[in-house]
Amino acid sequence: MSILPIRVLGDPVLREETKPVDTFTPELQQLIDDMFETMHAAHGVGLAAPQVGRSERLTVLDVHGERHVLINPEIVEREGTIKWEEGCLSIPDLYGDVSRSARVVVEAVDAGGKAVRVEGTELLGVCLQHEIDHLHGKLFIDHLSFLKRQKLLAEWDEKKQKYPGLIRIVVPGEEDGDDDSREDEKL
Ligand code: K1U
Ligand code: ZN
DSSP: OOOOOEEOTTOGGGGSOOBOOOOOOHHHHHHHHHHHHHHHHTTOSEEEGGGGTOOBSEEEEEETTEEEEEEEEEEEEEESOEEEEEOOTTSTTOBEEEEEOSEEEEEEEOTTSOEEEEEEEHHHHHHHHHHHHHHTTOOGGGGSOHHHHHHHHHHHHHHGGGSGGGEEOOOTTOOOSOSSOHHHHBO
């Protein structure tokens, strides 16, 4: 297994629509394994294929120790509203409050092509919506008000210097974040 480089905000791959997966090959399983390793090393609870520069409609999640591989996922039910402070492995150290559906049901297939249905509320529900957004080229900053988004983008203009080539190399065991407090970075 390998830890893959994570693409950060500004890389066009994060804004592209993904392509549905129709073949389940050993290479796909290798990508899934590498995505789990990368997500765990980065202390994330989800990771979508575009974040590692891939165009497959595929995401992995590990929320409260429950792993999910979701291929071609679609939200088939949603209800209520929840506000959650979100971050993104592709926009390190910046956070914002996002309004999402409070409960979602997602249908997808797993790595073996078997149909799966996942219901999520709270962290799992938010993570499902955040990851499925990634598969359609959408980022949590797109849910912020114009002013909050502009402020975050101005901060990102400084922070992105840390990521030459818009690539984040995750070192296993390394703490994430910079020296600033998270509260300062909240929008
Ligand atoms: O897609 C990504 O960038 C991963 C991102 C997904 C996410 C889930 C939920 C809310 C916002 C964003 C993360 O995994 S950020 C890490 C995170 O939010 C977290 C980590 C450990 C415990 C709880 C949350
Ligand atoms: Zn993200």
